[in-house]
Amino acid sequence: MFTVEVRDHIMIAHSFRGEVFGPAQRLHGATFVVDAGFMADTLDDNGIVIDIGRAHEALKAILTPLSYRNLDEVPEFKGKNTTTEFLCKHVYDGLAKAARDGELGRPGRELKGLRITLSESHVARAQYEAPLW
Amino acid sequence: MFTVEVRDHIMIAHSFRGEVFGPAQRLHGATFVVDAGFMADTLDDNGIVIDIGRAHEALKAILTPLSYRNLDEVPEFKGKNTTTEFLCKHVYDGLAKAARDGELGRPGRELKGLRITLSESHVARAQYEAPLW
Amino acid sequence: MFTVEVRDHIMIAHSFRGEVFGPAQRLHGATFVVDAGFMADTLDDNGIVIDIGRAHEALKAILTPLSYRNLDEVPEFKGKNTTTEFLCKHVYDGLAKAARDGELGRPGRELKGLRITLSESHVARAQYEAPLW
Amino acid sequence: MFTVEVRDHIMIAHSFRGEVFGPAQRLHGATFVVDAGFMADTLDDNGIVIDIGRAHEALKAILTPLSYRNLDEVPEFKGKNTTTEFLCKHVYDGLAKAARDGELGRPGRELKGLRITLSESHVARAQYEAPLW
Amino acid sequence: MFTVEVRDHIMIAHSFRGEVFGPAQRLHGATFVVDAGFMADTLDDNGIVIDIGRAHEALKAILTPLSYRNLDEVPEFKGKNTTTEFLCKHVYDGLAKAARDGELGRPGRELKGLRITLSESHVARAQYEAPLW
Amino acid sequence: MFTVEVRDHIMIAHSFRGEVFGPAQRLHGATFVVDAGFMADTLDDNGIVIDIGRAHEALKAILTPLSYRNLDEVPEFKGKNTTTEFLCKHVYDGLAKAARDGELGRPGRELKGLRITLSESHVARAQYEAPLW
Numbered sequence: 001m002f003t004v005e006v007r008d009h010i011m012i013a014h015s016f017r018g019e020v021f022g023p024a025q026r027l028h029g030a031t032f033v034v035d036a037g038f039m040a041d042t043l044d045d046n047g048i049v050i051d052i053g054r055a056h057e058a059l060k061a062i063l064t065p066l067s068y069r070n071l072d073e074v075p076e077f078k079g080k081n082t083t084t085e086f087l088c089k090h091v092y093d094g095l096a097k098a099a100r101d102g103e104l105g106r107p108g109r110e111l112k113g114l115r116i117t118l119s120e121s122h123v124a125r126a127q128y129e130a131p132l133w
Numbered sequence: 134m135f136t137v138e139v140r141d142h143i144m145i146a147h148s149f150r151g152e153v154f155g156p157a158q159r160l161h162g163a164t165f166v167v168d169a170g171f172m173a174d175t176l177d178d179n180g181i182v183i184d185i186g187r188a189h190e191a192l193k194a195i196l197t198p199l200s201y202r203n204l205d206e207v208p209e210f211k212g213k214n215t216t217t218e219f220l221c222k223h224v225y226d227g228l229a230k231a232a233r234d235g236e237l238g239r240p241g242r243e244l245k246g247l248r249i250t251l252s253e254s255h256v257a258r259a260q261y262e263a264p265l266w
Numbered sequence: 267m268f269t270v271e272v273r274d275h276i277m278i279a280h281s282f283r284g285e286v287f288g289p290a291q292r293l294h295g296a297t298f299v300v301d302a303g304f305m306a307d308t309l310d311d312n313g314i315v316i317d318i319g320r321a322h323e324a325l326k327a328i329l330t331p332l333s334y335r336n337l338d339e340v341p342e343f344k345g346k347n348t349t350t351e352f353l354c355k356h357v358y359d360g361l362a363k364a365a366r367d368g369e370l371g372r373p374g375r376e377l378k379g380l381r382i383t384l385s386e387s388h389v390a391r392a393q394y395e396a397p398l399w
Numbered sequence: 400m401f402t403v404e405v406r407d408h409i410m411i412a413h414s415f416r417g418e419v420f421g422p423a424q425r426l427h428g429a430t431f432v433v434d435a436g437f438m439a440d441t442l443d444d445n446g447i448v449i450d451i452g453r454a455h456e457a458l459k460a461i462l463t464p465l466s467y468r469n470l471d472e473v474p475e476f477k478g479k480n481t482t483t484e485f486l487c488k489h490v491y492d493g494l495a496k497a498a499r500d501g502e503l504g505r506p507g508r509e510l511k512g513l514r515i516t517l518s519e520s521h522v523a524r525a526q527y528e529a530p531l532w
Numbered sequence: 533m534f535t536v537e538v539r540d541h542i543m544i545a546h547s548f549r550g551e552v553f554g555p556a557q558r559l560h561g562a563t564f565v566v567d568a569g570f571m572a573d574t575l576d577d578n579g580i581v582i583d584i585g586r587a588h589e590a591l592k593a594i595l596t597p598l599s600y601r602n603l604d605e606v607p608e609f610k611g612k613n614t615t616t617e618f619l620c621k622h623v624y625d626g627l628a629k630a631a632r633d634g635e636l637g638r639p640g641r642e643l644k645g646l647r648i649t650l651s652e653s654h655v656a657r658a659q660y661e662a663p664l665w
Numbered sequence: 666m667f668t669v670e671v672r673d674h675i676m677i678a679h680s681f682r683g684e685v686f687g688p689a690q691r692l693h694g695a696t697f698v699v700d701a702g703f704m705a706d707t708l709d710d711n712g713i714v715i716d717i718g719r720a721h722e723a724l725k726a727i728l729t730p731l732s733y734r735n736l737d738e739v740p741e742f743k744g745k746n747t748t749t750e751f752l753c754k755h756v757y758d759g760l761a762k763a764a765r766d767g768e769l770g771r772p773g774r775e776l777k778g779l780r781i782t783l784s785e786s787h788v789a790r791a792q793y794e795a796p797l798w
Binding site: 406408410411412413422423425426427428429430431432466467468469519520521522 | 539541543544545546555556558559560561562563564565599600601602652653654655
C-alpha cells in the first residue's frame, strides 16, 4: 500500500463535558498539527498517489472552517466533545467525501483509505484510519 | 480504527550477549522515548478511546520499575537481551494486562489493540503492534 | 556558557485585540510547548547547572495556573494580548523570580540567564532570552 | 508484529513530467529522509528482528547509487517520474530482494514485510508498505 | 531579546565547485527547511515582535524565486557555491532589506536582528545571525 | 555569525554521586543526540564555514571513545559526574582542540566558536557554547 501524507494545523478553543476530563472541562484550547495520509494500491500514470499540492488544498478546505474557532460554538459539533480522536474522524469524513466524489484527481475507487493523525502536544496524539470503500 | 498515543521515556543501562551486537556487548545504555498507542473501533460516550491522562498513568506504571535501572540486574529479564524490540513487547504485555483487566476505563473488549514504539535515537526505533483479543 | 533546558506544555484558550491579528481576534486556542533554558558560566560541585528534576518542577509551577485556562479571564493578563512572545516573557518573569530568590538550588548569582521558547505549531514559535542580573 | 526501523537520507536532483506537477516540472531537488522498517512476527534467539547495524548498512547500500545524483540521468529511472512514492517503492524493492536472498541475517521467511517512508519536507512524506511473501 | 520564528521550505537543485565537496560536486539537490527569526528588544502595542502572518509572507517572498529551481542557473548566484550557509545569508539579506525598509509592520529601528536557519537533513543545518543596524 | 551544525549520537551507561540526583544515583544510561555547531564570521572561498563531511568526522572522532561505554569506568572521567552539561563541555574541549590545531580545514583563527548541544530525551537537553579564542 502506498500512502502520501501532508501536514497542516489549526488553533482552536473548546471545553469538554464529563468528569473524566478533569481540568479540561474548563474552556481551554489546542494547536492540532494534522497529518492526512491518502492511500492507494497503485500509482497513477504520473507516478503519484495524488498530487501533494492538491492533498494540501483538500486538507486546508476541511480545516479552514475550524481554524481560529471556539469549537463549542460550531453548530455541527453541538452536544459533542470535540476530542482529538473525534476531530480525527471529522477530518476523515470530510476528506473521505472529497475522495469518493472524485475531487482529489484520482478516478473511481483508486484511493483505498485515509489515515488522519492529530498531534495535540509533544506527548499526545490521536489517529483515525479506515478504508474508503 | 481509532488510536490514542501518549509519550514518556526511560533512561537505562544494559548489555547484550551475542556477537551480532559488536560493541553493544559492552555495558552501555539508552534513553528510550516510548509511545503507547491504544486502539478501539469506536469512541465511548465521552468521545474518547481512553482518557489521555489515564493512558499516561498506565504507561508510567509500566515504565517506573525500569527507570534509572541497569536492566542486566532486573530478575524478570534474566537471560534475555533487553533489545529495543524486546522492550516494546514488555511494555505491550504490561499495558495489555491492564487493558484486559479493565483498568483503563474502557469496559469489556472495547480496546482492540496496542501499538508500542521505542525510539532509541534519532536514527533507530522499534515497534510492537498486536490485537488484544 | 552552559544551558540546561527542559520541556513542558500548556493548552489554553484566548483571543487577541487588534486588526493585525485577523481571524485570531476570535476566541481560539493553542498548545504551547514550552522550553525553559537555565544558563550558568560554571557547573556546581555536582557537575550540573541546576538539577533537571528541579528545573521541570520550577517550570511546572509557572505553567500550572495557566493550564487548561481561557487566558482572557486570567486577571493578571487583563488588557493584554497573551501572544506567544508575551507568554515567553511571563514564563521568564516567573522563573527569574525563582532563580533570584535562590529557589532553584543554585546559590547567589550563579545562574546568569534564562531562555524561554514557546512553540505554537510546527511552523511558528517565539523566544525570550535575557540575563538575570 | 515487530518492526525495527532505521533512518538515513539522500540529496538528489530531478524533474517531473506532467502538468499536475506545476513548478515541479522544472529541474529542482530534494532531501529525502528515509525510514526503513523491517517486520517480523517473532524475535530471533538474540532477541532482535534484525541487527540495527546491518539494517543501516542494507539501507545505505540501496541509497548510495542515488546519493548526490540527478535522478533524471539514472538509466534505471528512464521514462519514470521519480516521485516520493515511486522512490519508496524503489527502496522497498531493493531491501525486499536483500531480505528474500537471506542477506539480512534472518533465515528463510522470518522477515514478513517492509515499510519504507520518505519525508521530503516538514509537511509532506510518502510511504510504501507490503508483505515480503 | 524577543524572537519570533516562522518556518517554510524550498526544494532546489544545485552543484558545488571545489574538491572539498566530493560527490556533492555532481548536480544534486536539497529540501531546505527554513526558519526565520525576527528579533526585537520590546513588544509593540499589540504585544508582538511582528505579526506571524506577515513574517510568513515576508519569508515566502524571499523563497519563491528559488523554489523548484536549479540554483546553478539563477543569474544572481553565478560563480557562487549555493551552500546551506550561503543561502542562510541570502535569506538574511532579503529579510534584512524588508525590515530596514519598514515593510514588516514595525517602524524605525525596532527590529534589532535576524536569525536564519536552514536544515538540509535530519543531521545537518546552517545558521546566520546578525544585528540589523 | 555563521554556524554549521551536524548531528550524531552515543549510547552510554553511567551513575551519579550526590543526593540531588535521586534515582539517577543508580547505574542507568542514556542516548545523547549530539549537535556540534561550528561558528565563523565569514565563509571561506568555497562558500562554507567548514565542510559538513569533515564536521561529521571530527564529531565522530570525539564520540567514538565514549560510544557503547560505561562512563563510570572511563579513566579520564574518574571522580566526575558525567552529566549532560559536563559531556557538552567534554565534546567542546575535543572539538576546540581540533579547531585550534587547524585540523578542521579552516586556517588560523577563522573558526570563532563552538556550540555543543546534547539532547538526553524529548524533554531535556544541555548546551555549552563559547568562543574559541
